[in-house]
Amino acid sequence: MNIEITKTTAPKAVPADESTLGFGRLFADHMFLMNHKNGEWGDPRIVPYENLSLSPACMALHYSQTIFEGLKAYRNQTTGGIQLFRPQENFARLNKSARRMVIPEVPEDFAISALKELIKLDEHWVPHGDGASLYIRPFIFACDPFLGVRPGAEYIFAIITSPSGPYYATGLNPVGIYVEEKYVRAVKGGPGFAKAGGNYAASLAGQIEAQKLGLAQVLWLDGIERKYIEEVGAMNIFFVINGEILTPEPQGSVLEGITRKSVLELCRKWDMKVTERPITIQEIADAYKSGALSEVFGTGTAAVISPVGLLKWGGMDMQINDNKIGEISARLYDTLTGIQYGKIDDDMNWVMSIDN
Numbered sequence: 103m104n105i106e107i108t109k110t111t112a113p114k115a116v117p118a119d120e121s122t123l124g125f126g127r128l129f130a131d132h133m134f135l136m137n138h139k140n141g142e143w144g145d146p147r148i149v150p151y152e153n154l155s156l157s158p159a160c161m162a163l164h165y166s167q168t169i170f171e172g173l174k175a176y177r178n179q180t181t182g183g184i185q186l187f188r189p190q191e192n193f194a195r196l197n198k199s200a201r202r203m204v205i206p207e208v209p210e211d212f213a214i215s216a217l218k219e220l221i222k223l224d225e226h227w228v229p230h231g232d233g234a235s236l237y238i239r240p241f242i243f244a245c246d247p248f249l250g251v252r253p254g255a256e257y258i259f260a261i262i263t264s265p266s267g268p269y270y271a272t273g274l275n276p277v278g279i280y281v282e283e284k285y286v287r288a289v290k291g292g293p294g295f296a297k298a299g300g301n302y303a304a305s306l307a308g309q310i311e312a313q314k315l316g317l318a319q320v321l322w323l324d325g326i327e328r329k330y331i332e333e334v335g336a337m338n339i340f341f342v343i344n345g346e347i348l349t350p351e352p353q354g355s356v357l358e359g360i361t362r363k364s365v366l367e368l369c370r371k372w373d374m375k376v377t378e379r380p381i382t383i384q385e386i387a388d389a390y391k392s393g394a395l396s397e398v399f400g401t402g403t404a405a406v407i408s409p410v411g412l413l414k415w416g417g418m419d420m421q422i423n424d425n426k427i428g429e430i431s432a433r434l435y436d437t438l439t440g441i442q443y444g445k446i447d448d449d450m451n452w453v454m455s456i457d458n
């Protein structure tokens with residue numbers, strides 16, 4: 103498929119001070135669009151970033167048949183080139199989400215080449231500073247106007263991009279996390295493993311509870327017994343107990359992060375003891391009391407590694423590692439960001455240049 107390109111006639115100014123970018127509020131000049139009609143994808147195009155025109159009966163607005171991905175374009179600090187981190191994984195996961203939500207799959211290699219075209223056109227929107235990036239948001243939604251509950255007959259696949267400042271503007275400060283015991287995020291058999299819009303709407307009430315306590319994020323427990331640990335808002339979770347790296351084994355209700363997968367691969371390469379299995383919150387509390395719990399960290403594209411300094415479960419406040427980043431968390435952060443920003447050798451073959 104040939105991508106038709108329409109360049110903007112009114113380019114926006116790129117903010118000179120990258121520290122003011124923040125996250126997700128500013129968008130680059132162009133976007134990619136493609137439509138699914140009569141059973142096939144067609145009309146792939148790059149156009150100026152602008153509002154979409156949708157019917158108020160657009161199906162996704164009513165029944166949330168919508169999925170998304172999140173990845174970043176990084177400026178290689180050694181060569182100045184632009185690179186992506188494991189984008190094949192994101193588009194494979196987009197299609198996994200699509201299958202669960204009865205959304206037509208997109209051709210993965212084509213989507214990656216479209217993304218590269220888009221970034222080449224908006225190259226000057228990729229920030230230069232270490233830690234800053236161009237956040238990339240691919241998404242697909244049912245767009246035909248209809249009020250009955252059925253899969254959409256038409257879809258839009260879009261990619262928009264947003265320049266973002268460094269996630270850790272003031273250094274890697276540990277966050278406080280609230281263990282949610284009332285609301286649940288997902289259950290086995292549900293769409294928890296998919297990056298599907300409705301999952302995030304359903305998580306907001308728990309997020310508000312955490313904020314009321316001055317805590318940054320929610321740790322979700324399993325939907326049936328409120329006993330097993332699942333994940334954090336938009337991050338997977340890891341624990342270090344007696345030197346062993348532990349993370350919940352995904353059983354369909356956890357979003358399987360690409361950062362999570364990369365952390366597991368690195369730890370195995372480093373010959374660390376790594377275990378994926380069901381983990382109870384009680385077990386974490388016991389390990390904390392005995393002094394065996396040395397590190398807790400979240401993993402996700404936005405933060406990469408987010409050290410957890412406080413875990414609040416009911417009346418119990420677990421203060422982790424004196425509210426400082428742990429040794430393993432720091433090593434993982436330095437390695438992952440080192441590869442993403444071209445500061446260390448990519449011996450895992452994770453990086454893809456936008457130029458080839």
Ligand SMILES: *Cc1c(COP(=O)(O)O)cnc(C)c1O
Nearest residue numbers: 336337338357359360361402403
């Ligand atoms: C996106 C996301 C993650 C992290 O996935 P990455 O691929 O590492 O960015 C974890 N949990 C949820 C719920 C998510 O939406």
